[in-house]
Amino acid sequence: MERIKLYGKYERYWHWSQFGAIATLTITGFEIHSTYEFFGYERAVNIHNIAGWGYAVLLIFTYFWMFFSGMYKQFLPTRERFMEQLHYYTIGIMRNEPHPVHKTPDNKLNPIQRLTYFGLMWVLLPLQVLTGLMYLYIKVVKELFGIQSVEWIALSHTLMAFMVIAFLIVHLYMITTGKTLTTYLEGMITGKEKTEINSI
Amino acid sequence: MRRILIFSSITKGVGIFEPFKTQTIDAMKGNLKERLETLAVVVLLPIFTAVVIFQFKQTTSKPVKVTAVMQAEYQSAADHSQYPILQQNFETPQAVTAACLTCHTKRDEEIMATAHWRWERTEEIPGRGEVTIGKKNLINNFCTGAQGNNGSCMRCHIGYGWEDKSFDFENPTNIDCLVCHDQTGTYFKQNGKAGMPATAATANAQFQVPDYNNVASNVGLPKRNNCGVCHFYGGGGNNVKHGDLEEALLDCSRDVDVHMSSEGLNMQCVDCHTTENHNIKGKAYSVSSANTNRVSCEQCHTTTPHQNRMYDHHTEKIACQTCHIPTYAKANATKLWWDWSTAGKSKDGKAYHESDYEGNHNYLSIKGSFVWDDHVQPEYYWFNGTADHYINGDTIAEIPLKINTLFGEYRDSTAKIWPVKVHRGKQMYDTETKELMNLKLFAEDPGTGAFWTDLDFDTAAILGMEYNERYYSGSYDFVRTDAYWPLSHQVAPKEQTLTCTECHSRDGRLANLNDFYLPGKTYNAYLDGFGIIVIILSVLGVISHGIGRYVYALRRKNQSK
Structure with missing residues (x-):
């Protein structure tokens, strides 16, 4: 067992501020959807708009970072060891079999994570930000695109919000699937993660 | 060299490009990447930060204070008591008008062009074309129609003696200047006299012959009581019709009306209903149709009054009134339901009335059943400033019949959501022609067939339809009718x-x-x-996966023992 440096400062800053933003946006977003009352509608809207803008900035900044650091390569899906990873998540993990993909700073994500985070970072979250901004500036969007109503923008924004929650549930659970229950959590806080000596 | 220095000091300072630094430091010598990188940090970050701060700022600003010149505060430059012509011995009110017109030349022409005088306007109604309609010929949802009931209804005409069709609309001395311009509060039109004040022959305890010399010496711009004497009491009592216009506005708290409150700005009607050449701005859509010559809040408050982007965006689709008039009839109740079908009952051969627990009539033999309420929450409809009306000759298609129809829908870019008082009721219609009917309601003496004196619908219908030159088959019933009154007064703090x-x-x-x-x-x-379902499935999925891991772990533990 050794502790290797896995997540740089920016990655951790990005991860935790993204978590904060998404949590804030989800809580306020569903208040705006009238699912419950918490902050009060007006405050929820104001927080949602500011957090949304803040998150948009973070996302754009992260894209810059990914692009210039080459980190985007880690988020490209691959078929290599995909089935092994699927087997691990469904069966291997139960039997305490070794992890089929070894984490290194240049290859932090296993094939299933690559697919998930590719969808998250390049489809779900940017689309959510885009529909959010269109929602916020509906007056301009109406004039630009000649659309009549915010309805489809709002409905897709809501649908994607449900997807984000589903991701969060699974994501929070997956934190516990490290060597110990808190291995991954510690890793994302300190940047260093206890990792097995590569068996391959 | 210098560029690289700047770059590395920035990345060090921000501390966010560690992976980048180690991986590409060799490859970046003078290449484009480096410039973009610097650009990203030095230019974009401040821009995005500024955007977020700007967003935040837009939700926290204070509303604009309005400064407006009050038209009603204008003081007459002349002391009218000094004019000998106003101190003559006036035999008739028409003689007063003639005296006014000797100085105020051409004003009669202005007056005679207004709807206040003509009780009709020629306006374009979408789907119908140009029509000439107004109080003169429309059927309403209250006492149903003025024509034929002139003695009572035309008391609110700004003229003298519109008793019947022979009234001369071209005679300037028929104009009643005083009812609008009296500042003494002593000039009144007598009830039942088609707009005439009391004369020596008709004077009684309630209505005396006005002191014309005093009244004519004290004239000025109309005040709330001048307008209110008709606009507060239309439909036979205080606040019957509008719901947001009533006598309480003469002296009310800020809670009832922020603009007109005597505790506050004490604004007069004409401060908003600005007037040029006797053309008073403002439309009541019970009788008006076109989106012209309207009063708007924006006259003083602009289209972005809140200094809050989120609120100001609302003004595109929401009328100011919608948020700022949360309830109406805040001082006295207004009539919400008028059912003519129950009218005509008598006790011991006499008309009678009953009142609800708050003292408002809920039954009158001469009018039917009513429902009154105060602090009423408006109903909300799209409205673009144009309206249609039931016009005599229209057949009833949809029930409840809309006495007036407010045009507008979401897709109509000129429409906004408005608060509306909807007055519902039942009134007579001809079952053969499927048309609403004119009734003869008012007469001074019993036995003439008027409903209010004789309580007979059929005779009242025959007389009313005859006066209006309309056909009546002889068979009638009652139909549900709704009238829509957009609200603009009683703006709340x-x-x-x-x-x-x-x-x-x-x-x-x-x-x-x-x-x-x-x-x-x-x-x-x-x-x-x-x-x-997706969320539930996700939760169930991770729970069962977790249980699986736990069970296998237990099993391994037991096996290793």
Whole structure:
């Protein structure tokens, strides 16, 4: 067992501020959807708009970072060891079999994570930000695109919000699937993660 | 060299490009990447930060203070008591008008062009074309129609003696200058006299012959009581019709009306209903149709009064009145229901009345059954400033019949959501022609067939239809009718303005407006259901996966023992 440096400062800053933003946006977003009352509608809207803008900035900044650091390569899906990873998540993990993909700073994500985070970072979250901004500036969007109503923008924004929650549930659970229950959590806080000596 | 230095000091300072630094430091010598990188940090970060701060700022500003010149504060430059012509011995009110016109030349022509005088306007109604309509010929949802009931109804005409069709609309001395311009509060038109004040022959305890010399010496711009004597009491009593215009406005608290409150600005009607050449701005859509010559809040408050982007965006689709008039009839009750079908009952051969627990009539033999209420929550409709009306000759198609129709829908870019008083009721119609009817209601003496004296619908219908030169088959029934009155008065103090969730909630005030997506109200049940199922499945998935891991771990533990 050794502790290797896995997540740089920016990655951790990005991860935790993204978590904060998404949590804030989800809580306020569903208040705006009238699912419950918490902050009060007006405050929820104001927080949602500011957090949304803040998150948009973070996302754009992260894209810059990914692009210039080459980190985007880690988020490209691959078929290599995909089935092994699927087997691990469904069966291997139960039997305490070794992890089929070894984490290194240049290859932090296993094939299933690559697919998930590719969808998250390049489809779900940017689309959510885009529909959010269109929602916020509906007056301009109406004039630009000649659309009549915010309805489809709002409905897709809501649908994607449900997807984000589903991701969060699974994501929070997956934190516990490290060597110990808190291995991954510690890793994302300190940047260093206890990792097995590569068996391959 | 210098560029690299700047770059590395920035990345070090920000501390966010560690991976980048190690990986590409060799490759970046003078290349494009480096410049973009620097650009990203030095230019974009401040821009985005500024954007976020700007966003935040837009939600926290204070509303604009309005400075407006009050038209009603104008002081007459002349002391009218000094004019000998106004101190003559006036035999008739018409003689007063003649005296006014000797100085105020051409004003009679201005007056005679107005709807206040003509009781009709020629306006374009979408789907109908140009029509000439007004109080003169429309049927309303209250006493139903003025024509034929002149003695009573034409008391509110700004003329003298519009008793019947022979009234001369071209005679300037028929204009009643005093009813609008009297500042003494002593000049009144007598009831039942078609707009005439009391004469020596008709004077009684309630109505005396006006002191014309005093009244004519004290004239000025109309005040609330001048306008209110008709606009507060229309329909036979205080606040019967509008709901937001009533005698309490003569002296009310800020809670009732922030503009007219005597505790505050004490604004007069003409401060908003600005007037040039006797053309008074403002439309009441019970009788008006066209989106012209209207009063608007924007006259003083502009289209972006809140200094808050989120609120100001609302003004595109929401009338100011919608949020700022949360309830109406805040001092005295207004009539919400008028059912003519129960009218005509008598006790011991006499008409009678009953009152509700608050003292408002809920039954009158001469008028039928009523429902009154105060502090009423408006109903909300799209409205673009144009309206249609039931015009004599129209057949009843849809029930309840709309006495007037407010045009507008979400897709109409000129329409906004308005608060509306809807006055519902039942009134007579001809079952053969399917048309609403004119009734003869008022007569000074019993036995002439008027409903209010004789309580007989059929005779009243025959006389009313005859006077209006309309056909009556002889068979009648009652039909549900609705009248729509957009609200603009009794604006509340800002603390009482609607809060977001009054509309942005599942069962809010706009629950009946379903032609657009309203955040917090509108939702797609399938989408929400699907979303909830996905969440439940995710939870079940991770729980069962977790249980699986736990069970296998236990088993391994037992085996290793």
